[in-house]
Structure formats: C-alpha cells, structure tokens
Amino acid sequence: MFAVTRNASDGRKRARLFSRTGASLVRIIFSLLITFIGLLLVTFLIGRVLPIDPVLAAVGDHASEQVYQRVKEEMGLNLPLWQQFFVYISNVVQGDFGTSVLTSNPVLEDIKRVFPATLELATLATIIGVFLGVPAGVFAAINKGKWPDHIVRIIGLAGYSMPIFWLGLMGLLVFYLKLDWVAGPGRLDAFYVDFIEPTTGLMLIDTLIEGDMDLFWNAVSHIILPASILAYFSLAYIARMTRSFMLEQLSQEYILTARVKGISETRIIWRHALGNVMVPLVTVIALSYANLLEGSVLTEIIFAWPGLGLYITNSLLNADMNAVLGGTVVVGAVFIGVNMLSDVLYRLLDPRARR
Amino acid sequence: MRRLIAGLVLGTALATTPMAAQAETPKNALVMAFAIDDLITLDPAGMFEFSALEYAGNTYDRLIGFDNDDVSKIYGVVAESWDVSEDGLTFTFKIRDGIKFASGNDLTAEDAAFSLQRVVLLDQSPAFILGQFGFTADNVKDRIRATDENTLVMEVDQPYAPSFVLYCLTAGVGAVVDKKVVLEHEKDGDLGAEWMKTNYAGSGPFALNKWTAGESLSLTANEDYWDGAPAMKRVIIRNVKEAASQQLLLQKGDIDIARNLEADQLASVKGDENIKLLSKGKGALWYLGLSQKNEFLSKPEVREALKYLVDYDGITETIMAGRAQTHQAFLPEGFLGAYNENPYSLDIEKAKALLADAGLADGFTVTMDTRNTTAVMSMAQSIQATWAQAGINLEIIPGDNKQTLTKYRARQHDIYIGRWGPDYQDPHTNASTFAWNPDNSDDASAKPLAWRNSWNPGDMTAEVDKAILERDSEKRAAMYVDLQKKVLESGPFVIMFQETEIAAMRDNVNNLVLGPSFDNNYYRFVTKD
Known part of the structure; x- marks a missing residue:
C-alpha cells in the first residue's frame, strides 16, 4: 500500500x-x-x-x-x-532580541544554551515514549478486555496522573541514591561541568565530538532518569491513543477481508491496521513532542536541568521581558517546526496526502 | 518486530545498569550545591545578591575586613593601615605592597581609587553605600584619589563616625578591581560595566573560571595569593534550586556541601553520620510590615497586640528548624548597638485586652502578602492560627517573590511578611530604613521600609541622622539602643527572627567559614580529609 x-x-x-x-x-x-x-x-x-x-x-x-x-x-x-x-x-x-536582565547575556545566547538541554531531554523522552508506547497500545488493543489490556491501561493512567515532582524525587531516591544505577541531578557530574565546550549544546553529541567516552557515559547516566520520567508521561498518552486508534481500525471491514483472505494475524495488525493508524498517531506524537520541547519546569527543577522551561518561567516571574519574548519565539518556532515535520511525515505515510 | 522489541528492552536495561562507579569528589576540589539563580552580575560595583556577594567575597580583596566572630574588630586587607584626620573629614589609607591581580598587574592605590570612583560613577544599586558620604559623579575624582603608589586619600563631606565609614568599605563596594584590565574592556565610556557583568578582574584567593548563568559557577585557586594559597584548587558551585535534590546529592557524596536545605531535609540528614551541619547567625531579619494606611493597623494598641500574637518559639523550632532565632529589635545580634532583649512573647490574653482597648474586641479582617516559598508560607500559616485565637481574621495572599515585593514597594499592602538583610555591617544600614523617613508622601524621593509602611517616625529621623556623626562609639551604640526600643514599642514592624544560615556538609570537609553576611562566607581555608 x-x-x-x-x-x-x-x-x-x-x-x-x-x-x-x-x-x-x-x-x-x-x-x-x-x-x-x-x-x-x-x-x-x-x-x-x-x-x-x-x-x-x-x-x-x-x-x-x-x-x-x-x-x-x-x-x-x-x-x-x-x-x-x-x-x-x-x-x-534586526536580529537583536535584547539582553536578559537575569543572566546579563544576550537572549539569543541564553537560548542557544538552554534550548539544546531541553531538546536533548525531549527527544530522548519522545523516542522512549514512542518505542514503548506504540507497541504497548497495540498490545492492549489486540488483547482488549483481557489482563494485558488492563495492565497497560493502569500503567497509562498512573503515568498520566502521578505528580511529576513526586515521581522525579522517588526516581532519584530509588535509582540514584539506593540502587546507584543512574547519576544524580545535573547534566554531568558537577566536577565535569567545565570540561565540555558546547558545540551543539547537546551533551550526548558534544561529548562524542570531543571523543571522551567517560564523559559521554556520564552524560547518559545523567539524562536517562529524567528522560525516562518524561517518557513515562508521553508513553502513557501515546499508548492510550494508539490503543483507541487500533481498536477503531481492527473493527473495520478491510481487516475482516484480510482475515478472510488468510493473511497472517501479525501482518494484519502490524502492517495493515498499524499502517493506517500511523497518520493520526503522528499528530499525537508530534503534539506530545512539542509539549516536551517547551520544557518541563518541575522536571528541570528537580534534576537541576538548565532548560528552556525553567528559563522562561524564571524570566516571567521576574518580568524579564526580553528573555520571555525570546523564549516565546522559540516555542512558537518549535510548534511550527513540529507541525511542518508531521506534514512531511503525512506525505510519507499517507498516499492520499501526496497528491 | 520481535527482534526490535527485544533489542529495545536490552538497550534500556544496558542504559540503566551502573555506569562508571560514583567516585567521591576529588580531594583538592570543593563541590557545592547552592541556589544561585539570583546571580545576575559578577561586577562588584553592581551586585547586591547573596550569591554574588559571596562570589565577590572569595574572588576580590576589599580595602578592609572585620572579624567574623567579633565584628567590632576591623582589620586591613588591601589597606594595610589608615589614619583619620583630626576634623574627621580625611581618611588616608596605606595600600599593602605585594598584592597582584590575576592578570599579573600589581595592585596599587590607583586601582583602589579607581574602584571606589567607579562605584560612584556607575551609580548602580549599591552605589548609595558610598554616596552617603557626599560623593557624586562630579566630585568623586577629586575626593577619592591616589596621592602615590601606596596612598589612597578619601575626603568625606561631614565628620562621620569613623566606624561608619570603615564598615561601609568592608561591603562589596570596597572590592578592588584591576584598573588596567577593566579599562581595556571599556566600551563607550562605560568603565567596563558591560564586560564586568560576566568577567573577572580581581586579586582574591580565588579567580573566576567560568559562570554559566542558571547552571554553574566555578572558581580556580589563586596560587600566588598574598595571604596564602587556598587548599582547594577548584571550587564548583552547581545551581540546584530544589532542596530535596541537594539533599540526595549530598547523601550520595556527589557534592561536598549543600547550602539550601530546609526543615524537612535538615531533619532527615541529622541522623546521617557522614553529614555534619555548620550554622551561623546572619544579619537578615524576618518581619511583618504593617501598613499605616490600614485603619486597624494604624492603631497603636493593635500594633502592640500583634507583637504578642506570634508563636516565636514554635516557629523557630519547628518551621525554621534552627534556621532562625527570635530577635525583635531592628539591629541584628552582632551589630554595634544591637539590642538583644526580646520583650514580646506569645500572649493571647494580653493581645485580646489590647484589642479591646482599641475598640476591636470582636477582631477584624486584614490581608497579608506572602511569598509562596515553603518557609514563608508556613510562618504565615502559624501567624494566621495565633491571630485567629484573638479574633483577627488574616487572609494570606500568596504570590511570587517579585510580585509581593512590587505591591509592597507601591504601598498597596495591608501586611507584608518580609526578610530584610543589612547592606553593610554598620547599624546605620537598618536604622536608616526602619527608623528613618524624612518624607511620608506618596512621591517621596527616599523610600525606606518606614515609608513603605506609611509610617512617620517623627523625631527618630533626626536622631538617626545625628547618630552617624557621633564619633564616640559607646555613645553611638547607646543612641541605637534607644532607637530600637522606640521602634519596638511603637513601630509598624513586628520583627520576629534573625536568620541563621545552615550549611550541610560531608564529614571530611573542614574549615568552611560562614560569616555574618554572605560576603564573609569564605572557601579559602577549606580542607578535606
């Protein structure tokens, strides 16, 4: 197709x-x-x-x-x-967004610093969210009403309703303090903060550019927890939407036709049904990605993550208008950019949109 | 697809298995978590924020310093010694030999004169500290000058108490900057103001390595520091806003010191044998400002009653958990002339009687603008509860810091719960705001705390002005005690607590110095086992 x-x-x-x-x-x-x-x-x-x-x-x-x-x-x-x-x-x-009162830096420079931190976190969270959320949603749909469905729905509901502040602190307490699986708040261990000169501002990429694997793994161990927690939220949303889209598709007549023709169930689900679900799903994913790109203030506070959300909030609470307006432009651009991206994806996924 | 899922599961599992072992921080580096998002400039001529002053206190040398434990002992830092002329108008400082800036330039009297002139010429927030001695942009180059390499002369406009002048030079504005370096970066005659906001030109025990706003501040040791190189070769301060996150970092050993633990965290680290606490009384006061525009609050009996309606002990013990002690006069303990008696304690019956005298036996309703941080909200709620017992209905209006402050400064509040930190170590700093208000009209040119609360302190204004000219320290101290008693009795301030700073640190960290203000928190003596 x-x-x-x-x-x-x-x-x-x-x-x-x-x-x-x-x-x-x-x-x-x-x-x-x-x-x-x-x-x-x-x-x-x-x-x-x-x-x-x-x-x-x-x-x-x-x-x-x-x-x-x-x-x-x-x-x-x-x-x-x-x-x-x-x-x-x-x-x-004229390209001059003014200077931020709070940082004494030109707003553009501030944004070049804080946006990559958010971008990195949001992208990783979305990737995790999509790769776990979509299969979970499909899985729930094909087992509708049975226990796998209930489990996915409960996990989804919990992810949607648990306060992120609490979840973040609990995550730190368990995985950082007790189990020692991940590193604590911050993008790198405090001692490394001056070792990296920002090229892209994306810590995972900058450390690779410098070829320092220790720093790279340090950055990974710092980002994995906040990214997973943000991912949990987008996962919950994506899984729920996937499930309902899938249920709708699976009750369509072409699925029945396919079954009658003797096509394998796996192919029907992953190829035929999911293929048609992809288009509305892209919109859902794009929206949740764009939301994450605005920056999640609470996550940024708990994980001492110097991202866009904290920057804009702080600036707003201090009426530092140059910074707020600069941040607004970025958020606007992000939404437009993500929209365009999903338009392009529509064309790839939906033959009708190509005409 | 199944392979893909398997790969993902494995990938996630790998990514979350223990990465490099979490070593403790290096022996010759100090790593600290500190809420430093108030840091907006690194220029000593423009800074007024706690974190900025602490930074400058560790990276710049000032003309004069004082003993943290006995602030009446003033000693020379950049100024080796000084003389005050007979008429009290001329201060002559001998500048210490052998101090070098981080640039390698020698520090001379010319740098010292330039630094002070620069503060006055730039006229930023802390400039009034020098401005009160009659220095203006027009006269400062004549009145503050270097007469030779080692001699700095300063001519003030009135025969002030010498301690007043000297204490002001111990403040951030007394930091000596490297004239050559600063002027190299001058743009359009701004005396290097733009550049200095984010750069460094000092001679202190540490030098700036890098400041990333909202993220981190790192310093390197000055190996050639004239008074001995610090043991810590690097100091890294990470901005961590959330107290609970600071606690986790500290317990894990990823940081050496956590600076902003609150009651909950302090209680939970108390049992941890790897963590110890260091506390020091600071100069900041917690108080309620009672607007005299309010018909109820302007009654003297009501003002007095409210002073009997604060659960002083309960708040210091539970809510502040050691981060505050009861103190009711406007000069914090440790200041010249501080009055350390606390005449008021929680006494509902007495308050009720006073309210009845005011004709308000049935109580009244009043609002309080309150910062929405945990500590301040909890204090406000405690006050709300005790006031209710006397029939006063207190409505708490929560708001962000700047929001409540904006309202307060515009005189639009009923009650404001605030925190006031002294600007320098001399008693005049608080006297001139709590007990001085030369013009109580809405468009006054000076707006001290007395003005914000629409209170006319009457004769006290003149007494405050007289006290800075009293050159006999004992007599001067007595004048301030008298002023404090008067404000305690009739003033529109319910001064409640003096702040205590508590730093929680790993067991192996020694000799961190906390002073009475943030500019005297020193890292240079810190060692680690």
Whole structure:
C-alpha cells in the first residue's frame, strides 16, 4: 500500500507544481510573520500587565530611588506601551532580541544554551515514549478486555496522573541514591561541568565530538532518569491513543477481508491496521513532542536541568521581558517546526496526502 | 518486530545498569550545591545578591575586613593601615605592597581609587553605600584619589563616625578591581560595566573560571595569593534550586556541601553520620510590615497586640528548624548597638485586652502578602492560627517573590511578611530604613521600609541622622539602643527572627567559614580529609 506511481515524464505538471510551491511559500512565510508578530504582541501585553515590576529584577530591592528611576528610564519603561513594543519589534527585525536582565547575556545566547538541554531531554523522552508506547497500545488493543489490556491501561493512567515532582524525587531516591544505577541531578557530574565546550549544546553529541567516552557515559547516566520520567508521561498518552486508534481500525471491514483472505494475524495488525493508524498517531506524537520541547519546569527543577522551561518561567516571574519574548519565539518556532515535520511525515505515510 | 522489541528492552536495561562507579569528589576540589539563580552580575560595583556577594567575597580583596566572630574588630586587607584626620573629614589609607591581580598587574592605590570612583560613577544599586558620604559623579575624582603608589586619600563631606565609614568599605563596594584590565574592556565610556557583568578582574584567593548563568559557577585557586594559597584548587558551585535534590546529592557524596536545605531535609540528614551541619547567625531579619494606611493597623494598641500574637518559639523550632532565632529589635545580634532583649512573647490574653482597648474586641479582617516559598508560607500559616485565637481574621495572599515585593514597594499592602538583610555591617544600614523617613508622601524621593509602611517616625529621623556623626562609639551604640526600643514599642514592624544560615556538609570537609553576611562566607581555608 506504500507503492508510489510516478509520472516522471510529465514536465509541465512539475513546473506548475513548482510555481505553485513558490507562491504558497510566500504565503506561508507571510502568515508565519503575522503569527510571530501576533504571538509577540500578546506575550508583550501579558508581560506588561503582570503585577511585577521589571525594574526590580535589574536593580534589586535595596537600590536607591534615584537609581531605580534612572534604570527604569534606561529600560525604556517610561515610554508608552505601543512605543515600547515598536522599539522591541524593530530590534528583533534586526536580529537583536535584547539582553536578559537575569543572566546579563544576550537572549539569543541564553537560548542557544538552554534550548539544546531541553531538546536533548525531549527527544530522548519522545523516542522512549514512542518505542514503548506504540507497541504497548497495540498490545492492549489486540488483547482488549483481557489482563494485558488492563495492565497497560493502569500503567497509562498512573503515568498520566502521578505528580511529576513526586515521581522525579522517588526516581532519584530509588535509582540514584539506593540502587546507584543512574547519576544524580545535573547534566554531568558537577566536577565535569567545565570540561565540555558546547558545540551543539547537546551533551550526548558534544561529548562524542570531543571523543571522551567517560564523559559521554556520564552524560547518559545523567539524562536517562529524567528522560525516562518524561517518557513515562508521553508513553502513557501515546499508548492510550494508539490503543483507541487500533481498536477503531481492527473493527473495520478491510481487516475482516484480510482475515478472510488468510493473511497472517501479525501482518494484519502490524502492517495493515498499524499502517493506517500511523497518520493520526503522528499528530499525537508530534503534539506530545512539542509539549516536551517547551520544557518541563518541575522536571528541570528537580534534576537541576538548565532548560528552556525553567528559563522562561524564571524570566516571567521576574518580568524579564526580553528573555520571555525570546523564549516565546522559540516555542512558537518549535510548534511550527513540529507541525511542518508531521506534514512531511503525512506525505510519507499517507498516499492520499501526496497528491 | 520481535527482534526490535527485544533489542529495545536490552538497550534500556544496558542504559540503566551502573555506569562508571560514583567516585567521591576529588580531594583538592570543593563541590557545592547552592541556589544561585539570583546571580545576575559578577561586577562588584553592581551586585547586591547573596550569591554574588559571596562570589565577590572569595574572588576580590576589599580595602578592609572585620572579624567574623567579633565584628567590632576591623582589620586591613588591601589597606594595610589608615589614619583619620583630626576634623574627621580625611581618611588616608596605606595600600599593602605585594598584592597582584590575576592578570599579573600589581595592585596599587590607583586601582583602589579607581574602584571606589567607579562605584560612584556607575551609580548602580549599591552605589548609595558610598554616596552617603557626599560623593557624586562630579566630585568623586577629586575626593577619592591616589596621592602615590601606596596612598589612597578619601575626603568625606561631614565628620562621620569613623566606624561608619570603615564598615561601609568592608561591603562589596570596597572590592578592588584591576584598573588596567577593566579599562581595556571599556566600551563607550562605560568603565567596563558591560564586560564586568560576566568577567573577572580581581586579586582574591580565588579567580573566576567560568559562570554559566542558571547552571554553574566555578572558581580556580589563586596560587600566588598574598595571604596564602587556598587548599582547594577548584571550587564548583552547581545551581540546584530544589532542596530535596541537594539533599540526595549530598547523601550520595556527589557534592561536598549543600547550602539550601530546609526543615524537612535538615531533619532527615541529622541522623546521617557522614553529614555534619555548620550554622551561623546572619544579619537578615524576618518581619511583618504593617501598613499605616490600614485603619486597624494604624492603631497603636493593635500594633502592640500583634507583637504578642506570634508563636516565636514554635516557629523557630519547628518551621525554621534552627534556621532562625527570635530577635525583635531592628539591629541584628552582632551589630554595634544591637539590642538583644526580646520583650514580646506569645500572649493571647494580653493581645485580646489590647484589642479591646482599641475598640476591636470582636477582631477584624486584614490581608497579608506572602511569598509562596515553603518557609514563608508556613510562618504565615502559624501567624494566621495565633491571630485567629484573638479574633483577627488574616487572609494570606500568596504570590511570587517579585510580585509581593512590587505591591509592597507601591504601598498597596495591608501586611507584608518580609526578610530584610543589612547592606553593610554598620547599624546605620537598618536604622536608616526602619527608623528613618524624612518624607511620608506618596512621591517621596527616599523610600525606606518606614515609608513603605506609611509610617512617620517623627523625631527618630533626626536622631538617626545625628547618630552617624557621633564619633564616640559607646555613645553611638547607646543612641541605637534607644532607637530600637522606640521602634519596638511603637513601630509598624513586628520583627520576629534573625536568620541563621545552615550549611550541610560531608564529614571530611573542614574549615568552611560562614560569616555574618554572605560576603564573609569564605572557601579559602577549606580542607578535606
């Protein structure tokens, strides 16, 4: 069913396709631009109506009134709101996202540091979630109403409802303190923190680039627990959705036809039914991946994981608006990127979408 | 497919089997978990945060220091000795020979003068500590100057108590920076302000290795430190916000010291024979600020009643678990003139009688803006319970730190439960905020704590101004005792506790020094067995 019929000789059709692609590309870019400006505007307004004084983060509670007023002016907070926004947008257009008050670094540099930490964790968690969640869902569906189904559903329900804060601490207590299977909070042992110069910012990749296997395994032993805990949550969701999609497919007539034709049950389940489930499943997986990419604040706090979630939350609580807006752009871009990725996957998985 | 699943199971099992054995931390390195996300700048001219001051205290030399156990003993650090002129207006410091910056440059009086001038010229948060001696951007280059390689002269505008001036120089603003290095990185006449936020130009026992905001801070030992090289060649501070995570790291031996354990964690590490605790009274005070704009709180009887309605012992023992001790006057124990009597204790009947005197026998309802951290919320709940016994209905409004503070600073609170840390070691720092308020109008140019609570301390403002000019230490101390008693009696502050810092450390760590403020927490003497 994945066979593709190409009409390679039809050059005109292709040319038309390209010009159509060109026009739609312009449309896409334009709508992206509007989306981002809208996103920034809303975030900006929310930031300004927060009952938190942004000057406080910069000068602290003890500064004299005179310093306070001077810094307030320097930060442009005396200008009318629309003007503040306009100044910000025109800087952003020139690629300047401003400086974070909390870190004294340019926001872009901060994001280059915190986003890879989240990306690494979210990707690993999603991979684990998919590779365990999808088979579990299928397994539950084909054993509907029997004990394997109940087990998967109970595990799923537990994963969905257990507070991550508690689960994370318990995980550390058992696997780190008692059993010594994994390393503790942080991306590397504290003593190694200066040994790695970030190239990609992804610890697993950077350590490999440096060719230091000790550091690589150290990074693995640090990431495996938080990734598994995040994975548990996406696993629970993915397994549940897979199960219900599968149940729907297995009751379809083409499955009955296949069975009547004498195709093996394994092939029917993994090839025919799962093949059709893949398309809606990709949407589910993409959504859960995008959610993880926003950063999970509680996980980041417990595991001392300097990721995007903590960065944005901290900045928001201090009304550090440059950082918040920069983070918002990243989250927006992530959602758009993941959406595009799932579009591409649709085309691969669903022959109808290729036309 | 079956092979794939088998592979996955095996892979997961492999990935979770013990990795390299968890060795303890190296003998010549100190590894610490510390909530350092308040660190926003590394520049001594701009810093006011605990972690920043602690960093600067270990990486920069200051002109003057004081004995952690007896703060009245002031000694020279960069300044070897000093003279105060007869009229009390001119301070002359002799700069110590043989101090070198990390860059290799010699530290001279020129660097010291530049450092102080820089604080005033940049006019950032801590600049007022020097500004109160009459230094302004216009006059500071004349009034603070190096007359030769080894002599620093400082001319103040009034004959202040010498201890006042000297204590201010023990604060972070007294850190000496490397003039040459800083000016090499100057941009558009900013005196290196941008660069210094994330870089280092000092001469202290440790030098900055790397700061990754929100993640870690690491220092390397200065092998040529003039007062002896530290035993620890590296100090690594990892930002761990969560106290429970700090506890696990410490129990496992992956860190040497955990800095932010709370009551629960302290209780559970107490039985661990590999862990010991070190505590030190800090200067910070926990207090309630009672807005005098509130019709109930502005009654003197109510203010007094509330002071009888705090379960001081219960809170220090259970909620703070040793991290606070009862202290009710505005000068923390250890300060010149500190009044260490605590006249108030929990007395519901007395409070009820006072409320009845105020015509509020049936109680009243009032709100309290409260930071949503465990310790502060628990304190607030204890207070809520004791007040209820006297018929006062306290509504707790939880909020994030900056949120509650914003409201407090705008005078929009009824009650604010707060923590106030002194800015420097002289009594004036707290007197000038708890007992001084020259202008109680909404648009005042100075906004001390008295102002935030809309309280006019009357004559006390003038007394505070007079106390800094009293050059006889004993008389000066007596003036502060008098001020503290007055504030205790009539002030809109229910000062409750003085903070105690507790560091939990592995058994093999010795000689960590905790001082009365974070800038006197020193790593340089630390050794490990």
